[in-house]
Amino acid sequence: MAKKLAFLTIHGMGETEKDYYHILKQSLEKALGKDIWSTVHLEPIYYHSDLQEYQYNVWEKMRQRAPLSWQDLRKFMLFGFSDASALEHRATDDGSVYKKIQKSIIYSLKIARNQFSTNDVPIIILAHSLGCQVISNYLWDSHKNKGIWQQGSPDYPVFPPEQEDFLKLKYLRYLFTTGCNIPLFVAGFADIVAISKPNPDFKxxxxYDKDDVLGWPLKPLSPSYDLVVDKDIEIDSGNLWQSWNPQSHDGYWTDEEFIEHLSQVIKRLSS
Structure with a gap:
């Protein structure tokens, strides 16, 4: 059956496997049925390969030098917070981690675009945790010709001219963010400005879960966030052992309420 919709996922902070999206994929296929799911092209964005090798190197050095308590928590904090700090470090430099991550997004978008005969394909992006800041940066830069999109930059992507609107996400219809920590990146600024809507139909x-200390509502951030974010939706994320504590950060993509809402949106766009 012909593909009607591009659905891209982007992971969050911390140690991440390349197949991070598989449980989500199974849940959506079950909720939608094979006929509808066959009209969706799922393309995961995986940017952690630009960071993980260095993090493992530091982790092993630390473990070998001294015994450490709370190793799982330490490892999460090392990988997670070094992700966040590396993302913004010297972001405008040629070949920076920031720009490498943007190229990871371009790589996945190109694969997705090749599944369709036209540019004006509806796109859904689902981002989690740090991935929300990553995709927000990409949208900001692509619309303002910053980052890898700056003319004359050696990092400027190579692509067929007819694909530009797709790669700049001008047909992005829905952005779903879960456990979003954008407030951690903008809280130190006097003026907090959100991305602009890429098109009039964008939602x-x-x-967020009130027990997730890394997940925040966004509309209270500023007037521009209040305008561009359609809804902050509070859910009780995670299983019995997660939902009442900060581990709820890892439970959004298996939450029944969330899967149901996402499934209904996919049904509407693929019908």
């Missing part, structure tokens, strides 16, 4: 749904 942004942000999911």
């Amino acid at each position: 942004w749904f942000n999911y």
Whole structure:
């Protein structure tokens, strides 16, 4: 069956496997049925390969030199917070980690675009945790010709001219964010400005759990966030052992309420 919709996922902070999206994929296929799911092209964005090798190197050095308590928590904090700090470090430099991550997004978008005969394909992006800041940066830069999109930059992507609107996400219809920590990146600024809507039909749904200390509502951030974010949706994320504590940060993509809402949106766009 012909593909009607591009659905891209982008992971969050911390140690991440390349197949991070598989449980989500199974849940959506079950909720939608094979006929509808066959009209969706799922393309994961995986940017952690630009960071993980260095993090493992530091982790092994630390473990070998001294015994450490709370190793799982330490490892999460080392990988997670070094992700966040590396993302913004010297972001405008040629070949920076920031720009390498943007190229990871371009790589996945190119694969997705090749599944369709035209540019004006509806796109859904689902981002989690740090991935929300990553995709927000990409949208900001692509619309303002910053980052890898700056003319004359050696990092400027190579692509067929007819694909530009797709790669700049001008047909992005829905942005779903879960456990979003954008407030951690903008809280130190006097003026907090959100991305602009890429098109009049664009909608942004942000999911958070009050027990998730890394997940925040977005509409209270500033007037521009209040305008561009359609809804902050509070859910009780995670299983019995996660939902009442900060581990709820890892439970959004298996939450039944969230899967149901995402499935309904996919049904509407693929019908």
